[in-house]
Amino acid sequence: MPVVLIEKQSPQTTVLTLNRPERRNALTxxxxxxxCAAIKVASDEPQKRVVILCGAGAAFCTGxxxxxxxxxxxxxxxxxxxANT
Structure with a gap:
């Protein structure tokens, strides 16, 4: 299962969901x-205006x-x- 879910809500909006709810979306x-790859893809789309970042489950991200x-x-x-992001 992917650890980042990508949902294109409209040509201008994409929702990225951190998908590790069993670890409270801790960063790996x-x-x-x-x-980073999903954000790069969204930023390369000239019509994209909004990227919404969410966390699956009870926590957004525990670090x-x-x-x-x-x-x-x-x-x-x-x-x-x-450091390089």
């Missing part, structure tokens, strides 16, 4: 990669996924991705 390398951050390689990759 996979989620950030998909989110960095600490379980994944315990892996130093993934934690470093996540930090670099956030």
């Amino acid at each position: 390398v996979e989620l950030l990669t998909e989110l 960095l996924d600490l379980k994944e951050a315990a892996d130093q390689t993934k934690a470093h990759a996540t930090a670099e991705m956030v």
